[in-house]
Amino acid sequence: MKKTVFYLVIVILLSVFPSTVMASEKVPVTAEKPVTEIPTEVKTMLNRLEEIKDMDKSDLKSSERKELRKEVREIKKALKSSGRGIYISTGAIIIILLILLLL
Known part of the structure; x- marks a missing residue:
């Protein structure tokens, strides 16, 4: 009986009070987005779509x-x-x- 109460108190204390082991200060790393250029084939397709959109289709x-x-x-x-x-x-x-939940 005393062991279960003791373990219960330890579990409650560990869950209520934050642990400072993982609270080390880390310098935030700013991740620069790599410049991704649009391939020329895709550019030509997009340009063609714009041309078709701008066309006068009534005639x-x-x-x-x-x-x-x-x-x-x-x-x-x-x-x-x-x-x-x-x-x-x-x-x-x-x-x-x-x-992930099971682990």
């Missing part, structure tokens, strides 16, 4: 408009595929969170 035939729409879709698809993002599914995120 175009319907077949020409369809071609422009197809071109815009292809450019957008190419821009999405050239992205360097990492995609994680929601199931993977849930598994990662569960593993």
Whole structure:
């Protein structure tokens, strides 16, 4: 009985009073963002999209408009595929969170 009370008191004291072991002062490191230049292929695609957006489409035939729409879709698809993002599914995120909680 005395041991459980003793352990309970120690746990409460350790959780209530902050520990100064990890409270050392560290100089904050400023991370500089690397300058990432847009590749020339992407620039040309973006410029073409701007040209298409600025065009006056009222005097175009319907077949020409369809071609422009197809071109815009292809450019957008190419821009999405050239992205360097990492995609994680929601199931993977849930598994990662569960593993982190268990550790």
